[in-house]
Amino acid sequence: MSGLTIGQVAERTGAATSALRYWEDLGLISSVRTTGNQRRYERATIRRVSFIRAAQRVGLSLEEIGAALSTLPDARTPTATDWARLSRAWRGRLDEQIRRIEKLRDQLDSCIGCGCLSLRTCALNNPSDVLAEHGPGAVLLEP
Amino acid sequence: MSGLTIGQVAERTGAATSALRYWEDLGLISSVRTTGNQRRYERATIRRVSFIRAAQRVGLSLEEIGAALSTLPDARTPTATDWARLSRAWRGRLDEQIRRIEKLRDQLDSCIGCGCLSLRTCALNNPSDVLAEHGPGAVLLEP
C-alpha cells in the first residue's frame, strides 16, 4: 500500500528496471526508500514514466525530456492539461523527421543506377542542404 | 602520388579521421602504410566511404554495412552497377521509416488534449501494433 516497487512500475509501463534506476540517477523520476533501502514509487510516477517513453519515441534525448519535466508544477500532481501542453510540441518534430527522410528517399530514387556516390553532384552523397543544420531536431539522422 | 592521406579522404568524404580509423579497425576499409607507418588510401576508397556514410543515413548499422560491402568483388574495383545494386535495397527501408513516424504522428494527434498517457487505451502509450516487432528495420525508433 505504501507505493509501487520498481518491478511493478516496470510491468505497468513496459520500461526495464535498469532504465528506471538510470532515469532516477538522472533525476527524471524519484522514489522513497523502504527501511530495507528498496525503491517505492508513487502512482503518479507511472504517468511520468509513460511520458518519458513516449517522448523518447518522438526522438527527444533524456536531457531534453528532463528539461520538459522540470517545467511541471512541483507542488501538485500534474494534470492531464499539464501533460498535453508538453506533448503538443512533438508534432512539429515528427513532421520534420518525416520531411527529412522523404527528402533522403527522393534523392535516393534519383541516384539509384547512376552509381555516382563519390561525385560532387550526387545529392545523396552531399545532402548538406538537408541535414547540415545542427541543433535540436537533427537527432534522428545526424548522430 | 602513392595514395591519399587520411586527412584527404576525410576532406573529400566529410567523414572524421577518427571514424575512418575506426572503420578500418572494423575492416570496412583498408589502407597501406608508408615507411613511417602512416595510412595511404586508394582512390576507390572514397567511393567506399561515401557508401558507408550514405548507408548510415539510411539507418544501417556498421555491421550490416560491412555485410553489404563483403558482397562486392574482391578482385576488381567495384563498378557503378555494383554500388547501385547495394543501394537499391535502401528504398524499402526508408519507406518503412516514414510509415512508422507517420503512424506515431497520427496517434499523437488523436492523443493531444486527452492527457491519457497512462491509460491502457492510449495508442501513443501502447503502440504495440506499430513498434512491437523486432528485428531489422526497427533501429530508428526502437533502440
Added chain:
DNA sequence: GTCAGAGTTCATGTGACGTTCAAGTAGCGG
C-alpha cells in the same frame, strides 16, 4: 636543417541504457 601541420597509438569519455554479480530483503506457507 628547421618547423608547422598532419599523422600515429593508446586511453578514456559519451549516451542510454543492458547484463551480470554476490549479497540483502519481502512475503509466503508451514
Added chain:
DNA sequence: CCGCTACTTGAACGTCACATGAACTCTGAC
C-alpha cells in the same frame, strides 16, 4: 521461527559509433 522463492540492491562491465586528449612521430615546404 524456518525455509523458500521472487525480488531488489549497488557496483562493475559491455554495447555502438565514434570524440577527445596526451604524447609522440612523419612529411613536406622553405
